[in-house]
Amino acid sequence: FRYVEVDGWPGTLAPDDLRAVVCHSDMERTGWFECSDPMINRLHENAVWSMKSNFLDVPTDCPQRDERLGWTGDLTVFSPSACFLYDAAGFLTSWLADLAADQDDAGVVPIVVPTLPVRDDSPRSQVRLSMAQAVWGDAAVVVPSVLHARYGDAGIIEQQYDSMRRWVDAVAALAGPKRLWDRGFQFADWLDPSAPPDRPQQAMTDPHLVATAYFFRVAGLLSAAATTLGRDADAKRYSDLAREIREAFLAEYVAPSGRVVSDSQTAYALAIVFDLLDTAEQRTRAGRRLASLVSRNGYHVGVGFVGTAIICDALCAVGEEETAFRMLMERSCPSWLYPITMGATTVWERWDSMRPDGSVNSGEMTSFNHYALGSVVDWLHRRVGGLAPLSPGYKRFEVRPLIGVGLTSGTARHRTPYGLASSSWRVADGRLELDVVAPPNTTARVVPPNGEPPIEIASGAHHWSCALPA
Numbered sequence: 001f002r003y004v005e006v007d008g009w010p011g012t013l014a015p016d017d018l019r020a021v022v023c024h025s026d027m028e029r030t031g032w033f034e035c036s037d038p039m040i041n042r043l044h045e046n047a048v049w050s051m052k053s054n055f056l057d058v059p060t061d062c063p064q065r066d067e068r069l070g071w072t073g074d075l076t077v078f079s080p081s082a083c084f085l086y087d088a089a090g091f092l093t094s095w096l097a098d099l100a101a102d103q104d105d106a107g108v109v110p111i112v113v114p115t116l117p118v119r120d121d122s123p124r125s126q127v128r129l130s131m132a133q134a135v136w137g138d139a140a141v142v143v144p145s146v147l148h149a150r151y152g153d154a155g156i157i158e159q160q161y162d163s164m165r166r167w168v169d170a171v172a173a174l175a176g177p178k179r180l181w182d183r184g185f186q187f188a189d190w191l192d193p194s195a196p197p198d199r200p201q202q203a204m205t206d207p208h209l210v211a212t213a214y215f216f217r218v219a220g221l222l223s224a225a226a227t228t229l230g231r232d233a234d235a236k237r238y239s240d241l242a243r244e245i246r247e248a249f250l251a252e253y254v255a256p257s258g259r260v261v262s263d264s265q266t267a268y269a270l271a272i273v274f275d276l277l278d279t280a281e282q283r284t285r286a287g288r289r290l291a292s293l294v295s296r297n298g299y300h301v302g303v304g305f306v307g308t309a310i311i312c313d314a315l316c317a318v319g320e321e322e323t324a325f326r327m328l329m330e331r332s333c334p335s336w337l338y339p340i341t342m343g344a345t346t347v348w349e350r351w352d353s354m355r356p357d358g359s360v361n362s363g364e365m366t367s368f369n370h371y372a373l374g375s376v377v378d379w380l381h382r383r384v385g386g387l388a389p390l391s392p393g394y395k396r397f398e399v400r401p402l403i404g405v406g407l408t409s410g411t412a413r414h415r416t417p418y419g420l421a422s423s424s425w426r427v428a429d430g431r432l433e434l435d436v437v438a439p440p441n442t443t444a445r446v447v448p449p450n451g452e453p454p455i456e457i458a459s460g461a462h463h464w465s466c467a468l469p470a
Contacts, residue, residue, distance in 0.1 A: 001064070001369075002345050024052040025091050030415040031084035033377070033385050036408040040328070040380070042340050047374030050347040051082055054371055058095055058114065062349065062367040069112040070095065073136035073187060077309040078371050079143050080378040083150040084414055092147060093156055099140060100163035104130060106173070107166030109137035111187075132174060133187055134211035135306055140167040141218040145225060152393020152417050157225040165234070168222050171215050172241065179241075179248035181211035189266045191373075192304035193334035193351045197363035200350075203304050204264040209253050210306055213270040216245040249276050258285030265293055266307030269314035287318025299326045301334050301351065309375035316383060316402070325405040328376070336376055347374035385412020386423040390445065393417045399436050400447035401425050404468060418442050427468065434464045 004020075006013055033044050053063040059082075061071040075082075075092075082088045099113045110130045144160040147153070157164070175181045185201075188210040192203030201207070223238035253261040254277060260267045268290035270276065277283045293302065294315070303311050315324035331337045334351030342354050349367035353360065360366055382388035386401030394416035401410055401423060409426040419439030426433050438444045438459045446455045450466050 002343065022052060024056050027055065027086040027088055027091055028415075029085065030087050031381065032413045033380055033411065035380075035384060035410040037329075037406075039331070039337050039340050040384075040407075043336055043374075044377050044380060046340070046344060046347050047081060047371060047377045048085055049345060050369055050371035050374055051078070051085060053346065053369055055082070055086070055088070055091060058098070059092070061372070062370050064369055065365060065367060067365070069116075070098075070114060071112050071136070072099070072109060072139040073111070073133070073190065073305060074370065074372040076135050076139045076142045077305055077375045079139075079146040080150070080309075081371075081375050081381075083146055084378065084381050087415075089147060089151050089153070089156075092143060093159070096140075096144060096156070096160050096163070100160060103140070103163060103166060107170035108132045109140045109167055111136045113139075131185070132170060134171075134181060134214045136187060137167055137171070138214050138218050140164055141221050141225075145221045148225070148228070149389060149392055150394075152391075152395060154228050154392075158229055161225060161229060161231075164218075164222050164225060168218055168238065168241075171218070175212070175215060175245075179212075179215075179245045180208070180252055181215050182208040182252075186211050187305075189264075189304035189306040191350055192266070192307075193300070193302060195304070197350075197361055200304075200363065203266070204302065205262045205266040205307070206253070209249075209261055209267055210270065212245065212249050212253070213274055213276060214306075216242055216249060216276065217274050219245055246276060250278055254278070254282065256282075258282035259289065260286060263289070263293070265290065265297075265302040265311055266304065268293070269303070269307050269310045272314040272317055273310045283318065287315075287320060290314060290318065291320040291323045294320075294323050294327055298332075299323070299330045299335075300332070301327065301330075301336065305372045308373050309378065312376060312379045312383070321402050322405050325402070325407075329406060336373070344368065347371050349373075381412045381414070384410050386410065386425065387412035387414055387421060394421055394439075394442060396443050396445070397421060397438075398445045398447065399423045399434075400445075401434075401449070403427060403432060403449040416442070430468055432464070432466055432468055434466075436462045436464075438462070 034041050054060045058070040059075045060068045061074045102110050102113050102115045111133050115129050141164045144156050147156045186207035188207030189203040189205045191200045194204050195202045219238050219242040223235050226234035260271050268286050312324040331341050339348050346369040349370035350361050353366045353368050383402050386399045388398045390396040390398050411424040413422040418441050421439055422437040424435045440459045444457050450469055
């Protein structure tokens with residue numbers, strides 16, 4: 001919260017008469033980030049506060065209004081950020097057990113976990129909490145995969161494997177032999193800034209494109225989990241399924257030129273980051289089109305819940321790092337920094353939860369404390385700070401900070417299962433100073449920004465100083 005209103009206080013109210021108590025589940029802080037721009041630091045801190053606010057017994061979507069439910073889609077996109085900031089392994093492992101218990105006989109995951117009955121006369125009676133939803137139900141596969149990747153414990157995917165498999169099989173049944181999930185209502189790229197306040201699902205991106213892209217994603221993650229667990233037959237089965245989905249996606253949604261149906265920021269981001277383009281030429285042209293869409297939109301975000309976690313990665317993957325930074329640094333609405341200009345101390349649910357004139361968005365419910373749109377901080381950790389896992393548990397990680405796009409310093413620190421890993425860089429007088437710490441029993445791949453070959457380092461503290469390209 002930003003403000004407290006007190007009624008009926010006897011006498012004069014002084015600031016010291018009130019004490020705020022922060023309540024969240026007992027998790028150890030494990031990740032930190034800072035850079036030379038105070039606005040970006042505030043954005044990161046807002047994401048931390050929204051996580052703390054919402055990780056109380058279950059991962060809720062908001063802590064302050066009539067909902068306070070374990071919405072699965074919010075966690076799907078935010079889980080990588082959460083697992084960097086805090087040791088959330090125990091918290092999310094417990095929640096995933098609830099998710100598995102709440103799956104129905106067909107394997108469908110409810111959109112809130114723990115699920116709950118909805119009265120016929122309630123405002124939400126039209127929304128079936130048990131309906132199959134891409135991204136939301138995909139938490140069954142994405143979250144355990146993230147936990148394994150960030151903490152290195154294969155036990156979580158062993159525990160959740162049956163739940164993961166049942167969800168992917170449920171979606172396969174819904175998609176049918178065409179391998180396209182192209183029927184039924186989808187939240188999809190929820191709260192795209194172009195959506196009307198009273199129709200938040202009305203995004204620019206085809207909802208079934210989103211659903212099919214995520215179907216491909218979770219089939220691939222399930223195949224990888226099966227490989228890790230030595231279940232070779234399943235690994236091949238779901239790898240073949242992912243290949244079939246990819247072929248169907250290409251035929252349905254991608255033109256030979258690389259133009260993607262919907263022609264939106266999220267559509268291109270999904271195609272690029274999920275590797276749903278067939279040729280290098282398609283990828284080049286799709287990347288060029290994505291950058292054009294961003295620049296023509298005045299570097300404003302044009303994505304909702306789905307796109308916000310991957311749009312900057314997509315731009316960087318096609319060599320558009322400067323475009324990604326200009327988008328990050330935009331301060332007018334809609335943007336990540338706009339809420340900061342309005343005094344936000346947590347991440348908002350909508351890009352315009354508060355309008356520039358101070359009025360509140362007219363949608364049915366508007367929250368000022370959601371973490372989903374804060375999922376961009378995972379990109380800050382990996383690419384701005386420069387600390388990205390390459391193997392489970394950061395046994396091997398990459399240090400490749402983005403230099404020369406408007407910042408003069410950046411630091412990311414994370415307490416991995418092996419100890420504290422860190423990347424810290426600063427630029428002055430045309431030179432880069434880079435310090436890296438690799439914890440015991442780990443190795444790191446350091447990619448210099450001056451074009452020199454990557455350097456493999458062992459555990460310990462390392463320092464580089466080099467001239468930056470002109």
